[in-house]
Amino acid sequence: MITDIRGLYVHIPFCIRKCNYCDFASLGGSFDEHIDAYIDRLLSEAEEYRENEKVKIDTLYFGGGTPSLLSLERLEKILLPLSDIFDFSSDLEFTLEANPGTLDYEKAVGYRSLGVNRISMGLQSIHENELKILGRIHTYTDFLECYSALRRAGFENLNVDLMYGIPECTVDSFGKTLDAVTALSPEHISAYGLIVEEGTPFYNMRKTLALPTEDEEADMYYLASEKLARAGYSHYEISNYARAGRESRHNLRYWHDEEYIGIGVSAYSYYKNKRYGNTRSLKEYLSSAPRENYEKIDGEAERFEYAMMHLRLSSGIDLTVYKERFGIPFAYGKEDRIAEYSERGLVSISGNRLSLTEQGFYLSNMILSDLL
Numbered sequence: 001m002i003t004d005i006r007g008l009y010v011h012i013p014f015c016i017r018k019c020n021y022c023d024f025a026s027l028g029g030s031f032d033e034h035i036d037a038y039i040d041r042l043l044s045e046a047e048e049y050r051e052n053e054k055v056k057i058d059t060l061y062f063g064g065g066t067p068s069l070l071s072l073e074r075l076e077k078i079l080l081p082l083s084d085i086f087d088f089s090s091d092l093e094f095t096l097e098a099n100p101g102t103l104d105y106e107k108a109v110g111y112r113s114l115g116v117n118r119i120s121m122g123l124q125s126i127h128e129n130e131l132k133i134l135g136r137i138h139t140y141t142d143f144l145e146c147y148s149a150l151r152r153a154g155f156e157n158l159n160v161d162l163m164y165g166i167p168e169c170t171v172d173s174f175g176k177t178l179d180a181v182t183a184l185s186p187e188h189i190s191a192y193g194l195i196v197e198e199g200t201p202f203y204n205m206r207k208t209l210a211l212p213t214e215d216e217e218a219d220m221y222y223l224a225s226e227k228l229a230r231a232g233y234s235h236y237e238i239s240n241y242a243r244a245g246r247e248s249r250h251n252l253r254y255w256h257d258e259e260y261i262g263i264g265v266s267a268y269s270y271y272k273n274k275r276y277g278n279t280r281s282l283k284e285y286l287s288s289a290p291r292e293n294y295e296k297i298d299g300e301a302e303r304f305e306y307a308m309m310h311l312r313l314s315s316g317i318d319l320t321v322y323k324e325r326f327g328i329p330f331a332y333g334k335e336d337r338i339a340e341y342s343e344r345g346l347v348s349i350s351g352n353r354l355s356l357t358e359q360g361f362y363l364s365n366m367i368l369s370d371l372l
């Protein structure tokens, strides 16, 4: 849907140390050397979006990397020009990703005073052996201290990232992680399955990693769905669970196929019906390398993106809206496949909405590549 309100994503590509599984555009240990030049470059990129009638923004998301490495002064140095270039709405959802060990009470209070109202924390596991294997910089105790500091500082909207399928992780150990985190009652929980990506230390170690089997991983996925539903979280997207009204508004924008602007290394934008991305190389970004993958989305590509994004959500696709927008029914010519998935309990059709079931979510890659 094209609206004149967008989301703004700001990528901070620095971390204290690179985690063993990490495939994000982030660099370990190079923060001080590059951060000020990086902020200058970010702001010059943001200037490209200055318009006479300012672009309206109602979600702002600082992702990374580890944005919580930013001092209050540096965060303010970024925010002041951004709030001049863009028109931030009065009910702005302002999320900042944080890692335990990089955020204390004082900084949390400062972030609140600068308008941050949602923190997304990377925990992954409560078990020290699993955190160590992942190469995380923090312990579970660090996380608990950070969580408590955020609550005391007045944050009422927190997300905790969890991971299953970690080497040495069992269904039982993952269940304990879920129980401990739901007992804290964050407003939002994300649970992602580990993917061993090429180019990461885990990829080189893949033959020796004690990874859970596919069946165990499936059990972990269903355990998360079950325990989180029982704890009052709605499974609104394949990997995301929220208390009522606490879904990530910024991420919903991606899944609803709405426009957003991304600035920084590796950041993608979908703006004025075009999609484009920045280089993943910090060096190239700092030297103002041109954007990559510049493409106008229309025709089949637009239908594909729309369907793929909407089917990640429990609300699925509105078949009437789809047909009105694209002029043909969803999955035209594949009605028999839909009927088969529906019989197998993987797809649900209710009124004019088609969505994936819990089981369908787990098999979404296979279903989407078949239908789209």
Ligand code: SF4
Residues within 6 Å of the ligand: 014, 015, 017, 018, 019, 022, 023, 024, 026, 064, 065, 066, 099, 122
């Ligand atoms: S903290 Fe996040 S972005 Fe940084 S290295 Fe670890 S997984 Fe990657």
